[in-house]
Amino acid sequence: MSAPRITVLGTGYLGATHAVCMAALGFEVLGMDVDKDKVEALSAGTVPFYEPGLDEILQEQIAAGRLRFTTSYAEVAEFGDVHFVAVGTPQKPGEYAADMRYVDAVVDGLAPYLTRPCLVVGKSTVPVGTAERLAERITELAPVGAAAELAWNPEFLREGFAVEDTLHPDRLVFGVRSERAEQVLRDVYATPIAEGTPVVVTDFATAQLVKVAANSFLATKISFINAMAEICEAAGGDVTTLADAIGYDARIGRRFLNAGLGFGGGCLPKDIRAFMARAGELGAGETLTFLKEVDAINMRRRQRTVDLARELVGGSFLGACVAVLGAAFKPDSDDVRDSPALNVAASLQLQGAQVAVYDPKANANARRVFPTLRYVDSVVEAARGADVVLHLTEWREFRELDPVELGAIVEQRNIVDGRNALDVTAWRAAGWHYRALGRP
Ligand code: UGA
Numbered sequence: 047m048s049a050p051r052i053t054v055l056g057t058g059y060l061g062a063t064h065a066v067c068m069a070a071l072g073f074e075v076l077g078m079d080v081d082k083d084k085v086e087a088l089s090a091g092t093v094p095f096y097e098p099g100l101d102e103i104l105q106e107q108i109a110a111g112r113l114r115f116t117t118s119y120a121e122v123a124e125f126g127d128v129h130f131v132a133v134g135t136p137q138k139p140g141e142y143a144a145d146m147r148y149v150d151a152v153v154d155g156l157a158p159y160l161t162r163p164c165l166v167v168g169k170s171t172v173p174v175g176t177a178e179r180l181a182e183r184i185t186e187l188a189p190v191g192a193a194a195e196l197a198w199n200p201e202f203l204r205e206g207f208a209v210e211d212t213l214h215p216d217r218l219v220f221g222v223r224s225e226r227a228e229q230v231l232r233d234v235y236a237t238p239i240a241e242g243t244p245v246v247v248t249d250f251a252t253a254q255l256v257k258v259a260a261n262s263f264l265a266t267k268i269s270f271i272n273a274m275a276e277i278c279e280a281a282g283g284d285v286t287t288l289a290d291a292i293g294y295d296a297r298i299g300r301r302f303l304n305a306g307l308g309f310g311g312g313c314l315p316k317d318i319r320a321f322m323a324r325a326g327e328l329g330a331g332e333t334l335t336f337l338k339e340v341d342a343i344n345m346r347r348r349q350r351t352v353d354l355a356r357e358l359v360g361g362s363f364l365g366a367c368v369a370v371l372g373a374a375f376k377p378d379s380d381d382v383r384d385s386p387a388l389n390v391a392a393s394l395q396l397q398g399a400q401v402a403v404y405d406p407k408a409n410a411n412a413r414r415v416f417p418t419l420r421y422v423d424s425v426v427e428a429a430r431g432a433d434v435v436l437h438l439t440e441w442r443e444f445r446e447l448d449p450v451e452l453g454a455i456v457e458q459r460n461i462v463d464g465r466n467a468l469d470v471t472a473w474r475a476a477g478w479h480y481r482a483l484g485r486p
Pocket residue numbers: 171201202203204205206261264268301302303304305306307308309310311312313314375376
């Protein structure tokens with residue numbers, strides 16, 4: 047059989063990365079988005095967000111003639127044998143549930159053009175039950191009927207490591223209803239499978255649940271260590287040492303036990319909320335009430351960070367100059383969705399502080415969300431004359447700052463390390479009042 051031709055619907059973080067990586071694996075790929083600007087940017091070789099290494103591979107693959115982009119569903123249907131659905135499922139405003147309008151729009155847009163056998167593969171993070179519903183909808187709308195089959199193949203990539211995670215995943219999960227669908231997915235992922243990536247073949251429900259279960263576990267792990275940070279604050283103790291010590295137990299593991307400002311981004315916060323909402327609809331709401339605590343612990347860390355800063359400036363932000371280092375929800379990303387750093391910056395401003403924010407990549411996106419904050423182009427500009435510096439996203443540039451040099455330009459040497467990522471000994475030796483979450 048000749049190699050399947052691949053399409054990817056939705057060219058956000060997930061879809062753009064997937065399209066580029068599938069081309070890099072040697073497939074002919076057509077990416078599709080309803081957003082004309084995105085399609086134009088990608089076609090010109092520009093990734094419309096920051097992801098290390100993705101631009102170069104995009105340009106290589108376009109030049110090699112394996113990768114193109116379009117806004118047309120008809121073209122996608124005509125071109126592809128395997129159609130990946132990779133659009134977003136954000137939180138509905140004012141609700142916990144996920145907004146399924148983009149997923150539904152893609153299926154309704156594509157299916158009427160499906161005139162020959164093909165596989166539609168869901169990648170978006172969805173409430174369990176969605177795949178079952180979409181499978182019916184495709185059969186109903188596609189001229190080819192049931193020969194347009196659905197499979198569910200959740201994605202586990204992390205922003206900042208998107209290419210690596212896509213080309214060398216920890217595991218592949220195939221939710222399928224036929225051997226044919228399984229075989230098509232095995233062909234598509236032949237390279238990582240040959241390199242030893244484990245494949246879990248399962249039903250639709252399990253495949254959809256694996257994704258939200260994984261993100262819920264990760265969120266729980268972070269909130270667990272942040273709860274320990276709260277206890278360390280109350281009892282006197284150092285949460286980073288505690289994390290090292292429990293992390294040596296291989297059953298626990300040290301990864302994702304970094305206490306600090308907590309989790310944000312476009313995935314963990316909305317996924318645990320959507321999971322709770324879906325469990326409620328299934329009559330199993332009680333099962334996931336612990337995720338409410340996970341969410342609450344996470345949000346309390348933002349407040350604690352603000353409180354530490356207020357203490358350092360003498361009890362009130364009125365008239366205080368604050369330097370905020372970081373706006374992205376994590377380093378190596380320009381994503382500010384539900385960013386703890388930006389949230390803290392906005393809260394400081396509301397309480398009367400003069401805030402200057404610097405992020406190596408996320409200033410432009412942050413400005414769109416919180417236009418009233420002042421954004422500057424360097425650490426020095428942010429810190430000059432500051433009464434307190436807040437380290438809120440652990441970019442390498444910040445971890446490598448020289449506390450002596452920075453100490454010379456601030457008004458007062460006060461620092462809150464919201465990510466427990468700075469060398470406390472060096473900062474204290476340079477005369478800084480260093481405060482962190484969960485540490486004395
Ligand atoms: C997360 C998952 O890690 C991916 O596996 C998943 O595919 C993705 O969501 C998704 O659903 O698409 P991502 O949102 O890119 O990936 O970011 P993470 O690296 O998981 O970090 C999430 C947040 O947790 C960040 O704000 C980070 O600063 C915070 N975090 C992480 C901590 O506070 N402590 C830690 O120890 C680790």
